[in-house]
Amino acid sequence: MTKATKLLTALPPAQRQRLMTLAREVSFPEDTRIFEPEGVADRFWVIRSGAVSLDQRVSSLRRVTVASLGSGDLLGWSWLFPPHRWDFGAEAFSPVRAYEFEAEPVLALCEEDPGLGMTLVRTVAEILAHRLEMTRGQLMEQYSLRRRSS
Numbered sequence: 001m002t003k004a005t006k007l008l009t010a011l012p013p014a015q016r017q018r019l020m021t022l023a024r025e026v027s028f029p030e031d032t033r034i035f036e037p038e039g040v041a042d043r044f045w046v047i048r049s050g051a052v053s054l055d056q057r058v059s060s061l062r063r064v065t066v067a068s069l070g071s072g073d074l075l076g077w078s079w080l081f082p083p084h085r086w087d088f089g090a091e092a093f094s095p096v097r098a099y100e101f102e103a104e105p106v107l108a109l110c111e112e113d114p115g116l117g118m119t120l121v122r123t124v125a126e127i128l129a130h131r132l133e134m135t136r137g138q139l140m141e142q143y144s145l146r147r148r149s150s
Helices: 013-020 103-112 114-149
Strands: 024-028 033-035 043-049 052-057 063-069 089-092 096-102
Touching: 013 103, 013 114, 043 103, 063 114, 096 103, 103 114
Parallel strands: none
Antiparallel strands: 024 096, 033 089, 043 096, 052 063, 052 089
């Protein structure tokens, strides 16, 4: 299993510095819903401390955690791809401190600096590929456990 890519440390220092000019420090108390599935995805966060769980609603009363994110992790990628709607929900599992980035200025910066834009898109793609690989592994493990118990 490969190590998870961290957005800010993956960017070269000059590009990271340019992106950080758009950052705003925010915090979320424990149990705060950060976003809901199908909501407008107009921002993203890089978690500085704390833990966030990504969840999927499986019924009107039940959510299933699909991933847990922590320090250095990217929270939110739907801002980058149409239709710009969240695929999952997110909730602060503990008190969270994060850098928040509004999508519009980040996208404008990427247009102005195509090198930064390409690096940012590649890094987000690496993060998504890693999360997909992790999810696939979890599904295979669950499948194998169910087959053994049958």
